[in-house]
Amino acid sequence: MDALNKDNGIALYIAYSAEDEELYRDEFKPYFQQMEKSGLIHSYYERKIIGKQWDHVISDQLDRSRIILILASLDFISSEYCYGEEVRQMVDLHIRGAATVVPVLIDDIDWSDTPFGKLDTFPSNGKSVRGPYWKNTKSALDNLFEEIRWVFIKTVTPSGDIVGFDGQPFPYCIKQFNIKNFLCIKDIYTGEIPVDTQWVLITGRNGDGKTALLQALAIGLLGNEKGIAENYLLGDSPDARIEIEFKSNGANKIQRFFKDKEHWETERLYPGDVTPPRLMAYGVTRLKILTPESEDDLKDAKELYPVFSLYHETEGYFKNIETWLKEHSEKDEEQEKPIVDEIKKTLLELLPGIKSLNIEGFPDKKVIYKEKGFDAEYKHVSSGSKMVIAMIGDMLKRFIQLQPDAQSVSDFEGIVFIDELDLHLHPVWQREFPGLLSSIFPKIQFWATTHSIVPFMKAPLNSIFLTISRTPETGTTIKRLEIDVKNLLPNTLISSPLFGIEDFISPYADDFRSEYLYKEILTHEDLQKKLDEAAKTFKIPRGTVGKDSSNR
Secondary structure, three states: OOOOOOOOOEEEEEEEEHHHHHHHHHHHHHHHHHHHHHOOEEEEEEEEEOOOOOOOOOOHHHHHOOEEEEEEOHHHHHOHHHHOHHHHHHHHHHHHOOOEEEEEEOOOOOOOOOOOOOOOOEOOOOOOOOOOOOOOHHHHHHHHHHHHHHHHHHHOOOOOOOOOOOOOOOOOEEEEEEEEEEOOEEEEEEOOOOOOOOEEEEEOOOOOOHHHHHHHHHHHHHOOHHHOOOOOEOOOOOOOEEEEEEEEOOEEEEEEEEEEOOEEEEEEOOOOOOOOOOEEEEOOOOOOEOOHHHHHHOOOOHHHOOOHHHHOOOOOOEOOHHHHHHHHHOOOOOOHHHHHHHHHHHHHHOOOOEEEEEEEOOOOOEEEEEEOOEEEOHHHOOHHHHHHHHHHHHHHHHHHHHOOOOOOHHHOOEEEEEOOOOOOOOHHHHHHHHHHHHHHOOOEEEEEEOOOOHHHHOOOOOEEEEEEEEEOOOEEEEEEEOOOOOOOOHHHHHOOOOOOOOOOOOOOOOOOOOOOOHHHHHHHHHHHHHHHHHHHHHOOOOOOOOOOHHHO
């Protein structure tokens, strides 16, 4: 089954004896309820067996279930049901791989002669739930559900990789997600995103939920680190959930992040590696780099968490790349020079107004930028340059720490979120920025929101476009747009579903110009001026010159 399709949880079938109803209701059922809340199971059917006589009508629910759990007590084994057609069908489903039967030892009994006597039992140590081996029933069930949880998780298999652009899969990338009751998002789901997608560009009007989407995805990937999730529920919904499938270091992973009572919990649906995926996220405030002193003070604080600025619109604390450059420029070892030079080159490639970056002064070194002929420190360069130095510098410093053995900037791997990509950037810069980031960081997947059409005009070919909208009834909804932008003119692009502005003509114009480029307007106006002057010389009646070129 697909990892996160709309029926993504597991259908569970539970069979137990009426004599064990109290044990089931008081002890077992809370575990199933938590699994349902997390999304690991989406429904469960309770099959209570009453005495030796039971209805012989096989439940329709049985064929629909992926996990069949049997509370194998002495009363259950003694019932006709245990040897009836329904149990034989359970075993047949298990043998065919259509379902997994999980017999749970409730009492110390010999069930080798029962229809399911050859199946693996739980607890795997053979110690029954009501046996004398446990401190209490809760300790027995905690041990039991730690084991069978992995049986459940293995049933939710990662989806197959989809390659959409005939490229290489990114080692870190988002494959699909489902978000329920997070801020303005009531319930959104996206189908699979190709694993060779480098850019996901997201449009939507103010207030539609673009930032909320990035915030939810960051929480889905990183969990509730630094308490970032606590204030992001829609009302007090107990059904709040973020489910995400992603690749981490090339391996497919599934995580569910859900509300349990007053706290958020993370369900990692894969064994072993619990290291969070490699993610950095940048909010709308990104003009401030930390001084060396303040960076040391914040070394262990949440402000240096790699997604901090995405959740704090008025604060953005970014690692200081200048500190790193000054420190490493002092080293004379030959192996240090290439990476220092490459970091400088990377910054300059993304700073079109800055022609050089030099470290000057002794003993107090300063980084001096030559911006359009003038020497300036960081605090004096333009806002656009500040933004690039702060955000890209922070990225570079974090990736250097994450991948100390990387031979080149092009080897850095991870996922980067940028809220309002166009912020502080001139349209010329907006147009080039995605392509530049793609070429400099070919192994990083970027997710970015934008209010501008310009980044789409040269969007990398391996890009996906999402548009979101919001109404009071539906909350935020999401739609993937299949639009080939490479041959579209700006007016066509802005009137497309990406932006949906049908009428983009000035209300003050009686007529409008249809020239393709502005320089054509200047050429036509210059020609009209010359024609008007010629008309005066040759006394041609007014209103006839240049008004009907079809007859000339």
